[in-house]
Amino acid sequence: MSAPTQPPTPHPDDELWVEGADWESVVDAVDDQRMTVNMGPQHPSTHGVLRLLLELDGEIVTKLQPIIGYLHTGIEKNAEYRAWHQGPTFFTRMDYVAPLFNEHAYCLAVEKLLDIRVPERAEVARVILLEFNRIASHLIWLATGGMELGATTVMTMGFGLREHILDLFESQSGLRMNHAFFRPGGIAHDLTDDFEARCEALLEMIPGKMRDFEDLLRKNPIFNDRLRDVGYIDADTCLAYGVTGPILRAAGVPWDLRKTQPYSGYERYDFEVPTSDLADCWGRFEVRIAEIDQSMRIIRQALDQLPAGRVMVDDKHIAWPSQQSLGVDGVGNDPEYIRHIMGESMEALINHFKLVTQGFTVPAGQVYVPVESPRGELGYAVTSAGTNKPYRVHVRDPSFVNLQAADVMSRGGSVSDVIVVVASLDPIMGGVDR
Amino acid sequence: MSDQPTTATTAETPAMPATDHAPATVRGTLGSPLSHEALTLRILDRFPTVRTDVHRGELTFFVDPGEVVDLLTFCRDDDDLSCALLADLSGVHFPAGEHVVERQASTTGWPEHRVSRDVGVVEVLYVLRSIARNHWFRVSVAVSDVEGESTVPTVTHLFPTANFHEREVYDLFGVVFEGHPNLERILMPDDWLGHPQRKDYPLGGVDITYKNDKFIPPPDERDIREIVE
């Protein structure tokens, strides 16, 4: 179907089509002060390029329509033209604030199609990095949310603490963001020798800084006033709108995919699922702060359980052939491995070449793998046609679905509450528009 | 380091055992999950013509477009199934004729990817999840991909979350959801022509392959619309 060539026929109840000259007739007929205001897509207080069409009755919001698509990048289609192992590089840029979750869900889906299991060390390392990423994502939420409310100190504190977590990511994967570190079969290369020391240092530092946040915000009367009783949504409405994650948990439903549909060894860790029965922005604030604590608990247990061994599956047809080591001039290909493939074994060289250029093939089938990202249920519906490229990858992004609840949550509130509501939904437009 | 022959056979077993795809047995908020057999029996009891399949531990029901609304209503309202959450609604395009992904053959040397079908369909997938019982399954509807015949009834009156999802499937695949309150483009600009995620829609972009006799003109002399078409 192509674009409409005429104006749409209006619904008789609540839509009016007005074209300039007949404005007076409409205004006389309609008695109230209703006006339509457009917020965005470029606006400092909307998370990224989100456009909100507000219908206001004076200062009260009667309807909110989110208009998205300003960051649509065609990632899903682009991935159909790349090999399976190139997928993480693309998908990691969807939810760019929690990139490891995208990679993780994609790798889980591909591994499910391949019917393989990643080595223990890779699984535990993934969990540690994922939980640190959850903490970093919640810090960005806190920082940007605080900035949008006017608390600029929270922004500097949040980003300052996040820098330390990014140092850890950079030391392991080489990049601060958009790492492409998780590959189907495990992780790209082994963790560094000082990984555990770095994690311990972080685990010592974060609780103190979180106490600073609590001291600054929890009893602050302005923060309380702006967040309490704002953006109420109850559990049934949440489920009707498909809302998952901290918003659903703040409505009282203890639904966390790490507990209910465990993956990647989460059943081995002892942690709680924080909930709140306030179902407003303050409840979501409490849930996310508590989730940071629980993440640190998981990291502590995972660090104690981190085994030695391989980090990539032992199957030569799938395993990413990277063998990296720290040499005199920095991290690079292991000279032993290079000597082996160049000098000793033609088959290993061909294998390396084919894996890197063509990639591995995945048996035909369809899977849907959900993970619990900091924003909710992040699901990858992957279809394979039995070749070396994905046939179709659809990403069920939590921000895309959660945005639909913004309408319900802001009706009856004022315009400034809309900012708080959108901040508490924590949408990341890269995931919304993909 | 032992070397394996590069012919892809299944003779080699991976070092770790394959994933155990048994569904989780954790209880939901109200009850225990139903097994695949119990779910299948419950659905087939009411909808005997539905086809089922289990792959990698995932249960899928294949229905006709006309039965979708009834089936989803039943899944939502039935006490045993009690699927309150429509987790995902997506589309996959399987075009008719022979579909070849040929763009890479000349630049990468990758093997051609050929898929051949008689009838083109857009497969609309609904993932239904039960919070009360902690089970989930997928419903797959094959909709014709011919323009004008590509329609399926909407489920927004059952699951309001389907609003954005159905708009996305319409925008990217051209499937019309009858009864949708606001079926407009959601990701592409409003006046975009074509449905980008279909397999017969080109990837677009700029040709950046270096060939000796062609060079990329400076930005103000490039004509980008020609290439995207």
Place this chain on the structure above:
Amino acid sequence: MGLENKLPNGVLLTNLERFVSYSRSTSMWPATFGLACCAIEMMAAGGPRHDIGRFGMEVFRASPRQADLMIVAGRVSQKMAPVLRRIYDQMSDPKWVLSMGVCATSGGMFNNYALVQGVDHIVPVDMYVPGCPPRPEMLLDGILKLREQVRTSTFAELADHS
């Protein structure tokens, strides 16, 4: 309209040029145009570790009319392109554009239907900062080089700059 458009052609004003260019370079205020991942790195550049406030640029103005540097941070989709141009038009002279990241510079890894393959198709760009995303240090380096460029530019060059 800037000072250069008010002066008659051919008049040499070296000291005035130097003073005005120096002032413009040190008082650049960026407009918020954070789109995607690069926006997070831009915010991190404003954070305490890579403090952009040292250069007087921590005030990211929301209104384009108050800003003179537009840092296009992130991928520009087809839907966003008219908005970008409108924001650029609303900025008053003199204005500069810094394209941050490879997506803004050339479309990046997303060579497809959905993205404009480089914002220089839409607005004239003064500085390209590659990276995916560029580290905050790289962004600061690009900003400093742009400031250097502005500081040493003459009125004749600026008059053509539109």
